[in-house]
Amino acid sequence: MYQLGLIGYPIQHSLSPWIHHRLLDNAGLEGNYRLFEISPEEDFAEKIQELKSKEIKGFNVTVPYKQKIIPYLDGLDSTAEEMHAVNTVIHKNGKWYGYNTDGIGYLRSLKHAYPDFFNDLKNKVLILGAGGAARALFYALSQKGFVNIDIANRTLKKAEDIAQLGNNNSNTNVFTIEKANECLHNYDLIIQTTSVGMKSFGLKPIVTIERLKKDVIVSDIVYQPIVTKFLQDAEEHGARLLFGHTMLLYQAQYAFEIWTNKRIDLKDMENELLAILEGR
Structure with a gap:
């Protein structure tokens, strides 16, 4: 029992x-x-x-x-x-x-939806935000062997602290949200980890999605609403989606x-x- x-x-x-x-x-x-x-x-x-x-x-x-x-x-x-x-x-x-269990839970959800992503550990990942969820996801991806994981956050110090969790082979750049807007087209996986969009579909996304790489996976850990404005914008630009739930x-x-x-x-x-x- x-x-x-x-x-x-x-x-x-x-x-x-x-x-x-x-x-x-x-x-x-x-x-x-x-x-x-x-x-x-x-x-x-x-x-x-x-x-x-x-x-x-x-x-x-x-x-x-x-x-x-x-x-x-x-x-x-x-x-x-x-x-x-x-x-x-x-x-x-x-x-x-x-x-x-957050990091491993995320990896399992990603692998279930898009097993092909794990075929290339050099795939480029961008994490938006630098809170507890970002820390867990960065660590899990790094431990899995992904080597190109960047972090964008309004406060660089918090992102730099997370970057220290990377293994010796990791290549991590830390930059502002504004800079992230300029280089979204470089990434194979973009993960939104902040609470922006939670409970309200109308809130403006943390970044503006315009140019995206073909077949990019865009993920939002928010699950209320299921389809955040961030995910809707990404889908309209051809992205594959991973939902927070x-x-x-x-x-x-x-x-x-x-x-x-x-x-x-x-x-x-x-x-x-x-x-x-x-x-x-």
Whole structure:
């Protein structure tokens, strides 16, 4: 009986319970996935102790607690350590360990949609933004062996910090959003990692898409709305699209794998989740 859950605030509208109950069903496992909302006014240490006392197998962590949870854990995997952020916790052999599944989740979603992209590790990637998601994606792509990963951000210092995560073979340029507008045609994959466009289709994209390379993949990690203005503009200019809700699914798949040692085929879940999001 797998007792699983999510901590964060606010989380009442989280899609994680639906995703993980479907994964439990597909795996043929009994279990439950619950929301453990912790408001900023509550005693975090006390709430985590209460959670640990429930004999829970594991839980996900979302904002604003991805860093705050770390001192309450017994260890981190190498990715969570590099990210300085945890989104998945497992209780194993009496101890609590933290993981970060965002980067691998993104790679899985990309490989599922466009396996051909992985045939050439010299493909050029541009990451827009330099927050936690950008850090996770840069690290995952670098660890996978991609060597040409550039970062554009309004604040260069944050982008430069992320660039330090690259392996010895990586070739990373850091520049402003304005500069990114001038060179979008150079890239095979462009990833929008900022919150621009979230919840509102009408917001102006972070960059202006005009000239794009043939067969470029354009990705937005925002999943509400599904088709952001950024993605719509990219499609009108001939791009192949990667939608944000697929990263959500595949990072959950990896978290479920950590808890159960079972990698579950997502089957029709991608379309089912799309229908849920479009119905909101």
